[in-house]
Amino acid sequence: MPIHEEHLIRPENLKTHEDLVIDGIDVSGHWSTFIESRVVTDYNEALEEEIAALPGGEFIHRCWQCGSCTNSCTVNAINPDFNPRYWIYLIRVGMESELLRDKDIIWQCVSCNKCTYACPRDVVPEGVMKATAHWLELKGHTPKSPSMLFDEEFSEQVIETGKIEEGRIIRGFFKRTGQPLMQDWLVEMAKRLVAKLPVTLLVKMGLASVLRPRTSGWSGARDAIQEYVDEKQAEQRKALRLDELVEIAKQEVKPGQQAAAE
Amino acid sequence: MSSEKKPYQKVAYYPGCALEGTGHAYNRSTKEVGKALGLELDEVNNWNCCGAMEVKNIDPKIQTYLSSRVMSIAANEMGHDVVMAPCNGCYHNLKKAEYDLKNDADSRQVVDRISSKAGHKTYEAGQVETIHALDWIKDGIGEEALRARIKNSLKGLKVANYYGCMYTRPRHIFPEKDQGEGSESTSQPHFMDDLLAAAGAENVDFPLKTACCGGAHTLSDSDTSTLLVLNILRAAEAAGADVIATECPTCHSGLEMHQVRAESKFGYTSNVKITYFTQLLGMALGLSAKKVGMHENISDSMALLKQKGIA
C-alpha cells in the first residue's frame, strides 16, 4: 500500500541559496537546501489527558504510530493535510500549537470508521477525531463546526420527542448556520420528487413536519437523558479546566491589574 | 461462537425515522417483499430514534440507551428474540449497543439508570439478535427458495451493490461476520450480490462496495459528500453498472441527493440509476413498480427497467 503522507518538514523552514559557501567549502547546488531547526517550548503536557477525557478519546494512549489510520482514511484521500496519525502524535507529545495549525479541518472526519477497522491497537481514531474537534470548540480555538451544529439540532430533537423528522432537522440546521433554506440543489431535488409523487404521500410528508412524530410516554426518558448529559458536560468542563480558564481570562482583563503590572 | 440460528419467519421490525421520511420507498418495498416471501414483520411498539450518526457525538452512552430501549420493548414487551432493522444506521447502532452492553460495565450502568427513570425494563445483552434486512431474506428464505419464486427475472440488468460504511465497520461489533462459509464478509460483503444474483441480475465487479458517501456531513460539508458520491457513481459506471443497489435509506438518499448536486454544482451528470435492493427483488417476485415505490425515488429508473423488460 502506498504511503500517502506528505513529508513533515514545513516548506517555510526550507532555506535555499543559489551560492553558498560554508567554512570555505562551496556547498551550492543540491546541497543548498537547509532545514531551519525548530525549538518547541510551549508544550501542553495535559493535552493527551484532556482529549482522553472527552467521549471517543479514551484509547488515544494505545497508539503506536503505524499510520494505518491515515492510509485508510476517506478524507485524507481528498485532502492530504487531513492526517489522523499525525494529530494523534501531536496530542500525545503535547504540541498544541502545531495541532492548532490544522484546527479548521479536523471536524471534517466523516465517521466512516475505515481507520477504526484498520487500527491494530484499538485506538478508535474516529473517536479521537470527534474528541479533538470537540476539544477545539470547548477551548474556544474554533467556533462550533457545521457538523457540531447539525449534531446538536438532531440530538435536541431526539431528546425532546424520542424521534426526528427530517424536514424539521434540515430547517433547524440551516437556521443555526445562517444559510438560506432555498439552496438551488435542494430545490432541484424537490422538483424532481414532486413531479413523480402522488399527492397523498406529499400531504403525509407535509403533515409530518407540522405534527411532529413523537414517542409517547417519553418525558421520563427525556428528563433522565438530559440529567445525564448535563452531568457529563460538567465533568468535561472540569477535565479541561474550562472554568479556571474563564477566571484567568477575567483577571487578565481587569484594567487596574494591567496598570499595576507595568 | 454463536449458538443455534434463530428462525426469521416472524421478527420484530424496527423501521427507524428515515423509513418514515426520505426512505419511505424502502419501508414499503421491504414490507411487500416480506409479504411475497411469507416473512412476517411485527413493528416495535412506540419505538424511538436510535440516534443515527449524531447523538453519539453529544454522548455515546445516550446513543447506547436509545438502541437499548428499542431492544427492550421488542424483548420484554413483545416477546421477540430477533429485531430486524433495514437501515444501516439503526442496524449498526443496535449492534454497537449490544456489544457495549456485553463488554462495558459503565454502559450497563448508564443504561440501567436511564431505563429505570424512564420506567421500563433495562435491556440485557443477549435478549435479542439484531439482523439487517439482508440477513432476514438471505437466512430466512435462502437463495434456492428465492430463485424458485422469481417470476420476473432481472436478467440483463447490471448491478453494482453498494453497502456503505455502517454495515461492516467497525468489525468488532459484528461478531457473526467473517466466520467462513455462509457468513457475511466485512471486507467483501456479498449478501446483496447473492440475493440479486438469485433474482437473475448480473452483478458487476464493483470496487467501492464499502466506500463512504460522506453521509454524516451530507449537509454540513456538502462539497466533501458530493466528491465522495461522485467517486462512487463514477466507479459504478466504469464497472458497467446500469443501476446501483442500496440497502440503507441514508446511503440511498445520499447518492440520490449528491447525484443531483454534482450536476447542479459541478456540471457532472451520471446516468447510473439508484434503487433499493428490495425494490429490485420485489419486481423480480412479480410485484408492480408502483407497489415497490419506484416512483418515490428521485433517480428515475423506469425507462431503464422497461428497456430491460423488467417493468
Ligand code: SF4
Ligand atoms: S492506526 Fe491506530 S495505532 Fe496506527 S497510527 Fe492510527 S491510531 Fe495509531
Ligand code: SF4
Ligand atoms: S472515520 Fe474519520 S478519520 Fe477515520 S477514516 Fe473515516 S474520515 Fe478518516
Ligand code: SF4
Ligand atoms: S438511523 Fe436514522 S433514522 Fe434510523 S432510527 Fe436511527 S436515526 Fe432514526
Ligand code: SF4
Ligand atoms: S455510506 Fe454514507 S450513508 Fe451509508 S453508512 Fe456510510 S456514510 Fe452513512
